[in-house]
Amino acid sequence: MSSYTEIPVQTPHPHPQTTTTPTPTPTTRLTTRPRIKHPGTRYYVHRVKESLTTRVSKFLCSCFLGLLFIVGLIAFILWLSLRPHRPRVHVNSFTVTGIAPDNGIQNSIISFNVSIRNPNQNVDIYYDEVDGTVYFREVKIVTVVLLYPFYQPNKNTTFANGTLSLASLSVTDSWPQIMANGTVDFRLELISAIRFKVASWMTRKHRMHADCAVLVGSDGQISPTSKNKRCSLYFY
Known part of the structure; x- marks a missing residue:
């Protein structure tokens, strides 16, 4: 009676594969610009009125100071010409x-x-x-x-x-x-x-x-x- 003996064949273990963890790709964060609120018509009207008032005030002050200077100069000249001198x-x-x-x-x-x-x-x-x-x-x-x-x-x-x-x-x-x-x-x-x-x-x-x-x-x-x-x- 013949007997057949199976020689075990050793199966080589596979090399362990190095698994790399995929680097997550940075996600681009979308920034949204704040919405600029444009001033309305009332704002511009107020600015125009304020600028006009400032200009008118400066103009009136300049006229007043100029008139005051002219009056003072005339008064000084009259004082010099009419001031009595001693005999x-x-x-x-x-x-x-x-x-x-x-x-x-x-x-x-x-x-x-x-x-x-x-x-x-x-x-x-x-x-x-x-x-x-x-x-x-x-x-x-x-x-x-x-x-x-x-x-x-x-x-x-x-x-x-x-x-x-x-x-x-x-x-x-x-x-x-x-x-x-x-x-x-x-x-x-x-x-x-x-x-x-x-x-x-x-x-x-x-x-x-x-x-x-x-x-x-x-x-x-x-x-x-x-x-x-x-x-x-x-x-x-």
């Missing part, structure tokens, strides 16, 4: 006769000439009586009326002459000591009340005080340093 007083001559270097002043005659000028362009001046007083070393000698009330138009000069007699002049110091510098100190004072007239408007009265220092030489004539010198002027 100008000058001593043109001053003579003292009878000055002796040793004996002082005896039987002397003092004569002087002053000019009063109105320097204003459009302003007139009204003067009350003008009084002139001569001082010697702050000692009052005499007072005379130089001018009676008068009217002086603009850019006009008025001259006044004064003459007075002096019998003698007593001084405490010796005359050579007084004449040490070769000159004698006198002082001429003018006092009046004035009013300015601008167009048809008249100002109130102002008390005018002119103080003129005068140096007289041994010959009795005014010193060159004092001739035509402008006097100090005060109001009170």
Whole structure:
């Protein structure tokens, strides 16, 4: 009896296959733009009205500032042209006769000439009586009326002459000591009340005080340093 023996055949195991996990493809995310809401007609009408109001306001402000500047400039020019200036007083001559270097002043005659000028362009001046007083070393000698009330138009000069007699002049110091510098100190004072007239408007009265220092030489004539010198002027 024959027997058949089957040889087992070993079936080779298959190699394990490496399985790769498929990489998921990135999905593109669709982004949707927000819907822009366009302004309506009312919005544009409001913007136009606002812009127009702003422009009109700026225009009115510019006109107002320009008008204010022009008015201020005109007022400043008028103030400069109509502002009253003080009169100008000058001593043109001053003579003292009878000055002796040793004996002082005896039987002397003092004569002087002053000019009063109105320097204003459009302003007139009204003067009350003008009084002139001569001082010697702050000692009052005499007072005379130089001018009676008068009217002086603009850019006009008025001259006044004064003459007075002096019998003698007593001084405490010796005359050579007084004449040490070769000159004698006198002082001429003018006092009046004035009013300015601008167009048809008249100002109130102002008390005018002119103080003129005068140096007289041994010959009795005014010193060159004092001739035509402008006097100090005060109001009170």
